[in-house]
Amino acid sequence: MSLLDYENQMFLDAFHEDGLLVTAKGLGIDRILKNFIKVHCDPANLVLVLNVSSTEVDYLTEQLEIEGVKPLPKVITNEYNASDRQSIYLQGGVLFITSRILVVDLLTDRVPIDHVTGILVYKAHKIIDSCQEAFILRLYRQKNNTGFIKAFSDSPESFTSGFCQVERVMKSLFVRKLFLWPRFHANVVSCMEQHQIDVVEVQLHLTPAMMACQSAILDLINACLKELKRCTPAIDSDEVTVENALTRNFDQVLRLQLDPIWHQLGPKTKQLVSDLKTLRLVLRHLTQYDCVTFYSLVKSIRSSEKTFGQNSGWLFLDAADSLFVHAKERIYGPEDTMKKAKVAEETTRQQENRVPILEQCPKWEALSEILAEIEEENVKQGLSSSQGRTLIAAEDDRTCTQIKDYLCEGGSTILARMYNKYVALKLGLQEVSEKKELDKYPNKSKGRGKMTKKPVEKPEQSSCEYTLTQMVGKIDDNTSSRANPEGNEGLQLSSQDAYYGILSSPAVVVHPLHGCSDHQGLMRTLQEVQPRYVILYDADMQFVRQLELFKCTRPGLPLRVYFVMYTGSTEEQRYLTTLRKEKEAFEYLIRTKATMVIPEERDGKAGDAPNLARDSTPASETVSSRKGAVEKPQEQRVIVDMREFRSELPSLIHRRGIEIEPVTLEVGDYIITPEMCIERKSVSDLIGSLNNGRLYNQCVSMCRYYRRPILLIEFDPTKSFSLQGKYDVSREVSIQDVTSRLTLITIHFPKLRILWCPSPYATAELIQELKIGRDQPDGATAMTVTAAEEELEWSDRYNHGPQDMLLKMPGINSRNYRQVMNKVESIAELSSLSQEYLTELLGNSGNAESLWKFLHQQGGVIEESTNQKPSYKKNSKSNFHGKGNKSSR
Missing domain, CATH: 1.20.1320 (phosphoenolpyruvate carboxylase, domain 3)
Known part of the structure; x- marks a missing residue:
């Protein structure tokens, strides 16, 4: 489907220069994104698309498939392993990928970043400097200064809040150009005036x-x-x-x-x-x-x-x-x-039990009159039901359900039923039968009769007075047979939120404007139904623009829109306020664009952009003036668990000049030195982990393998929290109390340090300070540490003191220390073993030689060893076996 004149200009502006494109709601930002994807759907390119939901991916892919685009974009999820993802990257084309997967693959060099043609960022108003998308763009620009970055947004109001909001977003996006396309843009106005919709304003008055x-x-x-x-x-x-x-x-x-x-x-x-x-x-x-x-x-x-x-x-x-x-x-x-x-x-x-009057909604009667007018016009013009389809757009699913019930049963019937359900039963009154209610309250809806009482087995075969058909229900994608009125056998609706089959003439489809399970469901229905008439039961600015766009893309097809609204109501004021706020947002952005000063190196292509600079030297680190030569600074590195990439902390750590190595960790979340492990918790996570006992197991694992385990608790200083109730202060220790459990954790694990940080920014600064003058961790070693439940139970069967001493000896590691403790009774027994037996025990001659030399070397002289087999000494002070320091959980 070809682009309109103003859409072509939008596309060309963003195509020739990297930038942020901001349009008014409903002007077709998804069509612009779709055409960028269409242009780059070629194996010679590698284009990554960020910030797109699964429903939006399905919609864009369907539209591209309809237009015959090949090859179609690929979707990368966690169903693909690392090797499969790497091969997909090498195949090229356009890829929809989640930010968490992409940032890990960028850090592990699985993505051929030099060959990435560019990145498309959807919903750019959500980009902040600490989010995953900003992290991805920073990694991309550090290694690729030739590829493009295009950002799209249709929420101008989001760029007006905060201090220099639009400038901060553009800085995180590494773009210098800002393209603004409001509804009052001259090109948009000209295009819309050429293809005007036949609008009928139905102004109603509140009772x-x-x-x-x-x-x-x-x-x-x-x-x-x-x-x-x-x-x-x-x-x-x-x-x-x-x-x-x-x-x-x-x-x-x-x-x-x-x-x-x-x-x-x-x-x-x-x-x-x-x-x-x-x-x-x-x-x-x-x-x-x-x-x-x-x-x-x-x-x-x-x-x-x-x-x-x-x-x-x-x-x-x-x-x-x-x-x-x-x-x-x-x-x-x-x-x-x-x-x-x-x-x-x-x-x-x-x-x-007063007789209720039950005032009907003015919109119901207006809806009946509009549908009667549509039906009369279709008869005059000789249009079939498939040619004169009608789409009713209402606020939410509850409103759509009421419209369906009203058109099928009549207003008085459903009001009487709801009165019996919500009012009369609460008063203790007997429910009046439907027939009696219909006799007492005659149907006031114009042009619509009541449902017949003839029982039917299949809804499709039901019949009513004056062309009503019984509603089948909500459309289900798994249902092969749908309610198709006469003349509409070929129509299939993919939206699960649509109500279809209410009337046979004219054919009516009802769809909610908001709260849909599929955000693109209304547009799908609009394209599939191809309505001749649209009834806006509730006003919505975005859908009005979408209808204008729908008319412009199909200039030869007639379209009449009935705009139903209460005059002088809050509904009207809400619609006008929405229009005013969007207009003011664009006026603010236009003024900001005119006065905005953007440095040339903002896009990062020159390699010296200010937003690419990373602070690699902590404020507390000083350089000695006595050193005669300039030493090359050591590369700082932090091992990060894969699951932590859902948070913003890895991005903030990387901004401080520390390299991130993503691995799968079973013990801890962050390994910042070979001896220092951090388990990061929010306040809610801390309380939950204390209640279910998971924190105890995590502390056992950290204390077993790391000399300096740290429990880091992040909190928001702008929000209050409490670890105990208002009246729970007591001197007694209670296992049900959160503070008591936290106290017991500190008693049982004296090596554990608890740190409180007010934000991820403070946490990143703290990690940088803790790494000063310390060695860098090793990812391969961190991955060997396991925290299986059986290991925790096994380790608690042995004395922890000798265990710690054994793990510090050369040649002993997390893979072989179990075998040693199972075969040897004590450290004294271990020192009496021969090097040959140690080789057999450890399974590695190098480790056995290192351990034997460590145990037998005194003053540079190697003592002569014996060849005896291990004999168990029950009362040795350094026994591995015995009652462990097992604490009550």
Whole structure:
């Protein structure tokens, strides 16, 4: 599929020069990435693609396969071993690869880095200087200064937070150019105007009760925000507003501001944050779901004793009373109607069981009218169901389910069913049968009849009054037969989130906008269904742009979009705020680009980029002035366990001029010297390891093989934590207490050192300081150390003192010391053995000679040895056998 004019310009800008491409949401950043992959799908190239999820990989591969691209990109996962990965690298082409696998292969020289054509980085707004992708790019630029680096992002807002955010990202990406493509770019506007969509705006008004509920909720949110600002002066008043509280990411913005001081906040402030989250949920339910769901939510909040007793005070405001009254009004009608109903009832029980009115959603009726209009137009134009397909895009799966139920059963039916389920049963009332409810509450939906009650075995064979078909359910990829209305036998939907087969004429597909199991599911459905009509049940900026792009790429096909929205509602304001924030983000980036000063060596191709420089000399290391010659600095090295590459610490260690050697370690996480081993834990890992006993086994292994074992605990200084409860302070040692277990660890392992570090940056600095003046570790030796459970039990059967002494002797290593302790009773017995017997015992003549000389050499004279066999001395002070220092676990 060819690119549009503005997409061609995007592609050419990024193709000719390395840089960061930032586009507006929905303008086709995935199409640009796909074309870069398409261009380099050749064995003569070796291009690596980073930061792409598995669903995105599947989508891109499918699109390339449709366009006939060969060979297709390969996907490298942990299913391939090291040798297989190395051979795949040598085959060339485009490779999708996880960052953890690639950084290990780069450090072990499995990747022919000199032959790498370039690297494509997707979702570049997530790149920070300590992440794995930044580590990969730094390793790449150190050994390859000719390959390209292209970065892509469609989240301009992410580059505006923090200090010089876009400059920091570009520094980590090793790029100098910034390409900006907002929706208001002249080329984009020109392209979209040439292929305009037929848009029908359906402006709805909230019912009086809904409007009253909305006003009450906004007043409550405003009151909570004012109180929050009063209690927390450090909060940013410009960001914490009622308008921003309507957006999706407001909770995240609020927590980012409060996280550094969260442990200093009082209970009232924390409760205000929780109440704001609750009120935002209530506001979303008002415009998103039906009256019964909304009333059930507000009623549960009010009736909950925990919430009622622990709220910040908003439940006692007049606005809260107004919210509850008008939410109830949507169920039972205005107050005067309810009073008349009470007079008409005869018994007290009937007085409590008022006849519900059950106000229907205005969008439901509008949806019925739109579908009736579509069906009428298809009949006039003589279009079949396959030619006049309709796609309904709603907010989430719950909304899609309600739309499906409404179109199949009618609004009154599902409202009555939900009323019986959520309201009537809680009051202890008997559930009314569906037929009785339908007689009492006539169907108000226009153009849609109710479902017939004829029992059917197969959903495909069901029939309804006025062309309704029974919904089969959610599409399953493993199901071969799908619900295909008449004339649509060849249509197959790959998205698991789509509802299909609701109506036979027009053919309707319902798909959620957010919360999908497949992030590309909506685009898949759009391409597979090829709809003539699209109903935007809920507004979404990104999908609107995708529809514009869909129309531009298919200029000959008609497309009509019905834009359904509540006028003067928070739904409308949320959509407008999203547009405004993206526009302001691009304006900020444009101003930043105009004033940004980027050094020529930023891209690292000259080999002297500032972001390639590594601090190889610690601040505490001094050079002696008495040395006459300049010594070549020793290469610093740290052995790192493979599993640790999920964290950012290896990258930070490498930035300090220390080489990283990745191996599979059974004992410890980091070997920084031949004698020093580090087991790294977060606070949550520490508590879990203490509770399940795993930390004890790890300490046993470290103390057995390393002279200086270290338990390093990392914590976040901006977040509070506690190793014991608020009222658990006691002088007695309890095995259930975390602090007691940690104390027992320190008692049982006196060699163990416990270090606390406030961040990975501090940990990297500490490791650099600990390595000063010490030897470098050996990866091969570290890999021989094993921590199998049977070995721990075996070692505890012997005295630890003689074991430690034996392991320090020349010729003794982790492979042969077991054989010695099984065959020899004590060190005294060992010294009486002949060199020939030691050779037989150790299995190596060199090790036997080293040990024999060490045991028998005194003052340079070799004593004459005996040829006797070992005889056991039961009472030797240096016996290996005996009761070990086994501690209670």
